[in-house]
């Protein structure tokens with residue numbers, strides 16, 4: 010195996026359509042992700058951003074067919090080029106695509122290694138579980154990736170989790186996500202809990218590996234700064250819905266949805282007055298308090314209109330907001 014050059018036709022794009030994912034709770038089955046339609050164009054990095062509880066991880070898990078009980082996909086599809094609708098695959102088929110075609114690094118990847126086995130041993134386990142015949146080739150590929158990420162490959166493969174720093178474990182997680190040559194990469198909060206320098210370093214690695222390998226990447230984060238740093242495109246989630254999506258530079262330069270505007274003006278700047286950052290008033294909804302009719306953002310919205318109480322705004326031109334759509338049509 011080696012790092013391969015891919016033509017754009019072979020890259021897997023993803024089409025999420027009308028996707029709804031609900032969790033069973035004491036109060037009944039409640040949607041954590043509601044009617045999301047979103048494309049991840051082949052070869053791009055998409056940043057999925059939103060506050061805690063907005064449904065980002067649930068959406069990311071659905072790309073791997075890995076939504077866990079008590080959760081389930083209740084409507085819609087996730088079609089990955091070359092794989093098909095992942096929501097329709099059985100567990101056996103899912104196990105063979107996970108890792109091999111879809112690489113992933115989940116939240117808390119820093120603690121997800123097996124503490125009792127060296128990294129190298131875990132790599133061989135991964136290879137065997139995917140019936141890789143050339144295990145030497147797999148080790149070679151892992152070493153290439155680890156060195157590429159600035160690590161002493163031999164030493165890392167011989168190490169146990171506790172012998173590696175948080176940033177090193179994170180890079181090991183990325184190696185595991187890519188070593189089977191996956192072309193779709195899902196990263197959930199890959200830099201949370203890392204210091205600024207290590208965070209910048211990991212993001213640089215994500216950008217480089219993405220470009221070198223021609224990946225399609227989804228990066229989940231609560232940090233708009235991370236999106237600004239790496240993502241070509243971005244999608245903003247609130248209360249289980251995507252409220253705005255498009256090119257990162259366009260959205261950051263001129264956010265249209267009132268929630269996106271709030272998110273961006275809440276970021277403290279390095280320059281300028283220290284009190285210039287304006288936190289969004291109010292708190293985001295939880296699974297039990299997401300409004301089930303009308304707009305999910307209306308309780309915190311400065312542009313609220315009567316229709317927002319009863320009708321969920323459709324996504325028009327990349328933004329789902331009655332007020333914005335009305336103003337832009339004038």
Ligand SMILES: Nc1ncnc2c1ncn2[C@@H]1O[C@H](COP(=O)(O)OP(=O)(O)OP(=O)(O)O)[C@@H](O)[C@H]1O
Nearest residue numbers: 032041060061062063064065066067068079295296
């Ligand atoms: N196993 C579960 N059972 C019940 N509810 C769940 C479960 N997992 C998540 N939820 C709920 O679904 C909603 C979305 O959670 P999710 O983890 O997808 O959000 P998130 O945006 O990724 O947040 P965070 O950044 O805090 O992980 C939340 O209200 C959460 O409490």
